[in-house]
Amino acid sequence: MFYFGVDYYPEHWPEARWPQDARLMAEAGFNVVRMAEFAWSKLEPSPDVYEFGWLDRAIDVLAGHGMRTVLGTPTASPPAWLMAKHPDAFLTRESGRAVTYGNRRNTSPSNEAFRHRTRRIVEEMAGRYHDHPAVIGWQIDNEFGDRDYDAPAFRSWLRGRFGTLDAINERWGTTFWSHTYTDWGQIPVPLSTGGVPNPGLALDFARFCSASYVEYQKMQIDILRERCPRHFITHNLMGFTYDLIDYFDLARDLDIISWDNYPRGFWNIAADVDASAMALGHDTMRGLKRQSFWVMEQQAGAGGWDVVGVTPKPGELRLWAYQAIAHGADGIVFFRWRTARHGTEQYWHGLLGHDGRPGRRYQEAKRMGHEIARIGDDIVGAQVRANVAMMLSYDTRFALQVQPNNPAFSYPAQFHGLYRALHAQQQAIDIVPTDEDLTPYKVVVVPSPYVLTEATAASLERFVEAGGTLLVTPRAGVKDEDNAVVDRPLPGHLARLCGVVVDDHDSLPEGAVNALDLPGVPGAQGRIWCDIVTPQGADVVARYGDDFYAGEAAITVHAFGSGHAVYLGTIGNDVLNEALAARLLEMAGLASGPPSAPGVERSVRWQGDTRLVFYLNHTDREQVVTLDGGDHRALLGEPAADGRLRLAPRDVAVLAAKEG
Numbered sequence: 180m181f182y183f184g185v186d187y188y189p190e191h192w193p194e195a196r197w198p199q200d201a202r203l204m205a206e207a208g209f210n211v212v213r214m215a216e217f218a219w220s221k222l223e224p225s226p227d228v229y230e231f232g233w234l235d236r237a238i239d240v241l242a243g244h245g246m247r248t249v250l251g252t253p254t255a256s257p258p259a260w261l262m263a264k265h266p267d268a269f270l271t272r273e274s275g276r277a278v279t280y281g282n283r284r285n286t287s288p289s290n291e292a293f294r295h296r297t298r299r300i301v302e303e304m305a306g307r308y309h310d311h312p313a314v315i316g317w318q319i320d321n322e323f324g325d326r327d328y329d330a331p332a333f334r335s336w337l338r339g340r341f342g343t344l345d346a347i348n349e350r351w352g353t354t355f356w357s358h359t360y361t362d363w364g365q366i367p368v369p370l371s372t373g374g375v376p377n378p379g380l381a382l383d384f385a386r387f388c389s390a391s392y393v394e395y396q397k398m399q400i401d402i403l404r405e406r407c408p409r410h411f412i413t414h415n416l417m418g419f420t421y422d423l424i425d426y427f428d429l430a431r432d433l434d435i436i437s438w439d440n441y442p443r444g445f446w447n448i449a450a451d452v453d454a455s456a457m458a459l460g461h462d463t464m465r466g467l468k469r470q471s472f473w474v475m476e477q478q479a480g481a482g483g484w485d486v487v488g489v490t491p492k493p494g495e496l497r498l499w500a501y502q503a504i505a506h507g508a509d510g511i512v513f514f515r516w517r518t519a520r521h522g523t524e525q526y527w528h529g530l531l532g533h534d535g536r537p538g539r540r541y542q543e544a545k546r547m548g549h550e551i552a553r554i555g556d557d558i559v560g561a562q563v564r565a566n567v568a569m570m571l572s573y574d575t576r577f578a579l580q581v582q583p584n585n586p587a588f589s590y591p592a593q594f595h596g597l598y599r600a601l602h603a604q605q606q607a608i609d610i611v612p613t614d615e616d617l618t619p620y621k622v623v624v625v626p627s628p629y630v631l632t633e634a635t636a637a638s639l640e641r642f643v644e645a646g647g648t649l650l651v652t653p654r655a656g657v658k659d660e661d662n663a664v665v666d667r668p669l670p671g672h673l674a675r676l677c678g679v680v681v682d683d684h685d686s687l688p689e690g691a692v693n694a695l696d697l698p699g700v701p702g703a704q705g706r707i708w709c710d711i712v713t714p715q716g717a718d719v720v721a722r723y724g725d726d727f728y729a730g731e732a733a734i735t736v737h738a739f740g741s742g743h744a745v746y747l748g749t750i751g752n753d754v755l756n757e758a759l760a761a762r763l764l765e766m767a768g769l770a771s772g773p774p775s776a777p778g779v780e781r782s783v784r785w786q787g788d789t790r791l792v793f794y795l796n797h798t799d800r801e802q803v804v805t806l807d808g809g810d811h812r813a814l815l816g817e818p819a820a821d822g823r824l825r826l827a828p829r830d831v832a833v834l835a836a837k838e839g
């Protein structure tokens with residue numbers, strides 16, 4: 180079943196209103212709600228006193244109108260009594276000071292008292308709802324993430340990883356500045372060290388913080404799995420942009436991935452929305468388990484806490500929700516139902532306004548609800564099949580947070596720049612971890628594999644040897660797993676594969692560029708970082724145009740086995756990224772998608788041998804797409820007899836075609 184619904188907070192509204200809400204949801208074609216993820220104080224008003232009656236009634240009222248419930252465990256916002264009783268559970272921030280009560284996500288996942296209270300509420304909820312016919316699944320907590328400056332917990336994690344202090348001293352190289360540790364208690368959390376900490380310690384601390392959320396989540400999952408075997412378990416993640424948790428690790432214990440998609444949050448009140456940024460979020464989330472996912476919070480209106488975000492324009496809510504579906508979503512849940520009257524998120528607009536009246540946003544969701552009721556079964560379970568993969572490494576991301584190398588060097592921005600260029604070529608793209616089997620792909624792009632294991636290098640070699648086309652970008656192979664610099668020429672373990680040695684490099688001053696001499700691509704530029712590359716078997720494709728290394732190699736291609744490894748020694752501007760994307764596809768024998776229209780995204784899912792093609796008009800003008808012939812069954816949006824598809828501003832079409 181395709182799940183389509185809304186995040187609902189019955190505890191914010193008089194009970195007398197619930198039946199009307201449930202009726203409006205049913206009329207909109209909704210079949211699911213998520214509830215209770217912030218309702219701890221209503222569920223456990225005082226220690227070990229549980230009150231589930233109100234939630235039972237809410238679930239029943241909604242079920243009476245056809246709604247299934249996903250229950251959130253409410254641990255992201257502990258009640259005031261809990262924190263007053265256990266002040267040591269408050270999270271410490273970078274300043275070294277603990278937060279005070281008054282927001283959420285304010286606890287350390289390692290704190291034993293908090294973990295005890297967590298187990299109790301989760302056990303009680305699981306016991307209450309394990310066989311409720313309307314409950315289908317659980318969301319653990321809400322948007323995990325932060326640092327965990329719990330020094331004893333960090334040390335015990337280090338013991339598990341390294342075993343002995345000698346191993347730590349050796350692998351972190353603590354002789355430097357006399358940091359040799361002779362007792363576990365001497366190891367600091369890198370809070371107020373007065374400067375850049377030891378890179379080995381800092382990377383392991385980032386890993387520990389990530390692992391401590393993964394472990395805290397696992398503690399909840401174990402309880403739910405045992406008591407609610409019929410229910411699925413998910414967590415609402417934060418897409419590509421969130422960078423303090425290794426999402427591949429967090430995903431491992433979950434049944435399905437869900438995430439929160441806010442193209443127009445309040446933190447970004449830019450006029451334009453970048454469709455490729457949303458697409459990257461979806462592809463990253465699909466990549467975590469290589470399976471369909473849900474959007475558990477799909478933007479329903481303008482964002483707003485203190486500042487009010489730009490309101491989504493007519494058609495955008497539906498367009499964004501269909502874009503999620505085009506990239507693999509099998510569930511869409513809007514956040515939130517009705518705009519809250521109280522609390523920090525008073526201005527976070529729901530489908531209904533403060534006054535509870537259904538307006539244009541509700542009507543737009545309702546339109547889509549009726550469409551999904553008609554076409555959801557055709558879509559649900561359909562796969563995205565990609566020939567192109569991009570390798571995402573959280574170890575690299577964490578290590579580059581510690582030492583960005585250049586103030587402008589941003590792993591996520593570079594990753595997005597390369598993704599945008601491939602996405603513009605209408606390629607389906609899988610986002611894969613460093614240990615993924617690369618056999619299914621024709622092109623693999625590995626932005627800055629800074630922390631690189633021999634195993635990953637060997638897997639990339641096998642991929643190219645067997646005929647793959649690889650792109651690697653600078654700061655490749657610089658660090659080992661302990662964040663120590665390798666003692667071999669760069670790109671380290673990739674030097675043989677890329678057929679180059681990086682003899683020198685230049686970290687560019689702010690705003691500086693180096694014009695590249697790349698035949699046929701005027702305007703190609705290197706930015707931020709320039710590796711001065713000496714080919715050792717590779718052919719030179721582009722040379723630097725400026726500075727003392729003008730004429731030296733900037734981009735090379737190395738024929739290796741039956742494939743090719745491309746080394747890009749700099750961070751490309753858009754012109755260069757676009758040219759490279761086209762070139763890589765060409766080298767791999769992949770045609771870029773059939774021409775679409777400006778600003779129209781074309782994305783494909785496969786239901787067996789049926790191709791479902793989504794056309795998404797991200798512009799505010801009508802666009803006309805010329806279809807590529809063949810018979811189409813229009814699920815949404817009827818093409819004209821002349822094979823042209825007219826898409827109104829922000830409109831969507833879905834066409835099905837049988838292959839073969």
Ligand code: GLA
Pocket residue numbers: 321322415439476514524527
């Ligand atoms: C996040 C949270 C929600 C809500 C929205 C809007 O995605 O998961 O609880 O706070 O943002 O701020």
